[in-house]
Amino acid sequence: MNDKVMVVSGGANGIGAEVSARLAGEGARVVITDLNGAQAEARAAGIGAFGVACDISNPEQCEKAAQTAIDKFRRIDGVVNCAGISKPHDSMTLPPAEWARMIDVQLNGAFYFAQACAKRMSETGGAIVFITSTNAEAAFPRRAAYCCAKAGVAMLTKVLAIEWAEKGIRVNAVGPAYVATEMTLRNIAAGNVSETQIKARIPLGRLAQPADVADAVSFLLSEKASFITGHSLYVDGGWLAYGYF
Numbered sequence: 001m002n003d004k005v006m007v008v009s010g011g012a013n014g015i016g017a018e019v020s021a022r023l024a025g026e027g028a029r030v031v032i033t034d035l036n037g038a039q040a041e042a043r044a045a046g047i048g049a050f051g052v053a054c055d056i057s058n059p060e061q062c063e064k065a066a067q068t069a070i071d072k073f074r075r076i077d078g079v080v081n082c083a084g085i086s087k088p089h090d091s092m093t094l095p096p097a098e099w100a101r102m103i104d105v106q107l108n109g110a111f112y113f114a115q116a117c118a119k120r121m122s123e124t125g126g127a128i129v130f131i132t133s134t135n136a137e138a139a140f141p142r143r144a145a146y147c148c149a150k151a152g153v154a155m156l157t158k159v160l161a162i163e164w165a166e167k168g169i170r171v172n173a174v175g176p177a178y179v180a181t182e183m184t185l186r187n188i189a190a191g192n193v194s195e196t197q198i199k200a201r202i203p204l205g206r207l208a209q210p211a212d213v214a215d216a217v218s219f220l221l222s223e224k225a226s227f228i229t230g231h232s233l234y235v236d237g238g239w240l241a242y243g244y245f
């Protein structure tokens with residue numbers, strides 16, 4: 001990653017924070033963007049990165065964040081879209097505004113953020129990684145908008161990969177099962193899921209750690225993955241493979 005410029009969305013917490021720290025540790029110059037600008041700056045200060053506020057559901061803010069990376073470092077080599085929300089709700093009574101917000105952040109935002117960065121990578125090439133989920137493939141109840149958004153990003157990964165290949169931009173996705181982050185802890189605390197059930201459902205018998213996800217992201221951004229594009233890599237301890245009782 002020596003001196004490569006990496007832009008991360010949702011980098012203030014959870015998977016995004018771990019990915020940012022990993023890339024910085026591997027020698028990259030990292031721009032951490034997040035809805036919470038103060039947290040992004042604080043997280044960036046801790047790892048010698050640069051922090052900037054950006055709500056990925058707002059295309060103008062995505063443009064501004066990508067341009068900030070160019071103004072600061074002159075180029076963008078890699079993009080990791082980690083920003084996201086989770087809010088399980090019965091589908092029968094799901095308010096349209098909650099459906100729309102989930103799609104806005106998880107699907108529209110992924111596109112806006114990737115597009116804003118890719119416009120500035122078209123001369124130099126690079127790599128984009130979307131954080132999707134096993135829910136791109138596997139349906140969970142009470143998560144209609146989340147599952148549809150993640151499935152949409154898995155398809156977006158393929159479309160952008162084939163469209164932007166001629167620009168030298170590779171596009172891949174990393175799809176975790178449950179990861180031990182604030183998002184998961186909030187869902188456990190709210191009774192949306194139980195830790196015991198998660199561990200029983202995952203053949204490798206544990207939640208993913210943010211570092212497991214960062215390993216896959218770092219690989220897909222690196223030259224070791226130079227012929228891999230349009231691919232979804234599931235970091236799920238065997239969740240999707242499991243089809244027994």
Ligand SMILES: NC(=O)c1ccc[n+]([C@@H]2O[C@H](COP(=O)([O-])OP(=O)(O)OC[C@H]3O[C@@H](n4cnc5c(N)ncnc54)[C@H](O)[C@@H]3O)[C@@H](O)[C@H]2O)c1
Nearest residue numbers: 010012013014015035055056083084133178179181182183
């Ligand atoms: N935690 C899991 O078990 C898990 C599993 C599969 C996929 N994922 C996905 O991984 C991604 C990261 O999840 P996490 O567990 O790190 O969550 P997290 O809640 O720990 O961190 C998410 C970060 O995204 C930021 N964010 C939220 N909305 C934003 C917006 N509109 N614009 C910019 N930033 C925004 C938050 O401020 C926060 O810093 C999400 O897309 C999530 O759906 C998480």
